[in-house]
Amino acid sequence: MLHEEMRRQGTFLFRYRSYLPLLLVPFGVWQLSRQTAYVGNSEFVDRLWDFSCLGLALVGSLIRFLSVGYAQSGTSGRNTSAGQIADGLNQKGMYSLCRHPLYLGNLIIYSSVLLFTKSGWFAAAGSLALFLYYERIIATEEAYLIEKFGNGFTDWASRTPCLIPSCKNWVKPGLSFSMKAGLRSEFYSVVAAVVTFFILDLFERYFVEGVVRADTTWTILLVFSLATFFVLRHLRKHTNLLNETAARFEH
Numbered sequence: 001m002l003h004e005e006m007r008r009q010g011t012f013l014f015r016y017r018s019y020l021p022l023l024l025v026p027f028g029v030w031q032l033s034r035q036t037a038y039v040g041n042s043e044f045v046d047r048l049w050d051f052s053c054l055g056l057a058l059v060g061s062l063i064r065f066l067s068v069g070y071a072q073s074g075t076s077g078r079n080t081s082a083g084q085i086a087d088g089l090n091q092k093g094m095y096s097l098c099r100h101p102l103y104l105g106n107l108i109i110y111s112s113v114l115l116f117t118k119s120g121w122f123a124a125a126g127s128l129a130l131f132l133y134y135e136r137i138i139a140t141e142e143a144y145l146i147e148k149f150g151n152g153f154t155d156w157a158s159r160t161p162c163l164i165p166s167c168k169n170w171v172k173p174g175l176s177f178s179m180k181a182g183l184r185s186e187f188y189s190v191v192a193a194v195v196t197f198f199i200l201d202l203f204e205r206y207f208v209e210g211v212v213r214a215d216t217t218w219t220i221l222l223v224f225s226l227a228t229f230f231v232l233r234h235l236r237k238h239t240n241l242l243n244e245t246a247a248r249f250e251h
Contacts, residue, residue: 014137021110021133024126025196031117032204039118046118047215050201053112057193060108064189067094067101069182070173089149091156093173097165099142099156103134104163109193116200138162184242187232194218194225 013020038046070093094101110130114123145153159169198218205213235241 011140013133014140017137021106021130024110024114024129025199027122027126028113028117028200029203031119031122032200033207035118035204035207038208046204047217049118050116050197053116054193054197056112056115057109057197058190060105060112061186061189061193062105063094063108064102064105065182065186066177067105068185069177069179070094070175071181089145089152089156091160092171096160096169096171097167098161098163100134100138100163101165103138104165105189107131107134107163109189112193113196113200116197134163180242183232184236187229191225191229194221198222 039049040046071090098104107127107130111123111127114126117123142153142157160166198214198221201215201218202212205211205215232242
């Protein structure tokens with residue numbers, strides 16, 4: 001049956017959801033190779049476009065950061081090989097605006113990368129591919145949640161949109177915000193976005209100017225992001241500084 005096939009596909013895509021969208025990057029490089037001039041024939045205008053894309057990516061990362069920081073343990077994260085995991089059902093905070101704020105954040109981040117190529121058709125085609133990609137992941141995830149939480153999930157789903165946020169049913173988060181949880185989980189997304197933009201900008205400059213030249217601002221952002229990444233990664237793996245030291249409380 002079609003829904004069973006979609007669920008099998010979704011299970012596979014869920015497991016590798018952190019990596020499969022990266023397959024779009026080579027196509028983005030190919031699209032940049034067709035450029036012969038900067039946007040508006042101006043390097044300044046082109047830079048404005050590029051940093052607008054970075055701003056959009058940061059919006060997506062902020063949505064993910066807030067979602068994880070207010071989420072109860074065992075409901076939101078980066079589990080892959082373990083499959084679907086949910087000890088509870090998030091219904092407050094970002095999860096009262098839409099059912100899948102983490103995926104919404106992902107879509108915004110990936111859309112910013114697609115827009116960085118300055119190609120309307122590539123951004124549209126890539127967005128469609130990402131929509132179909134997440135459609136299957138969401139179908140699989142929600143089938144699991146229905147099985148585990150039954151009416152609790154269906155009641156929440158009936159009043160909460162899937163991906164397009166709606167503020168009319170906003171519910172204040174039930175937990176205090178955890179900066180540690182946000183940093184522990186979400187420092188990857190910002191670093192990945194900066195690294196991707198740096199690489200794409202490097203290719204764009206080569207294709208437009210015919211020389212390998214790294215932009216100074218992007219280089220500074222890259223160095224800062226990588227330094228932050230390695231510091232936070234070390235703290236996460238070798239210290240307890242990013243672990244919760246006290247129980248988070250219900251409001």
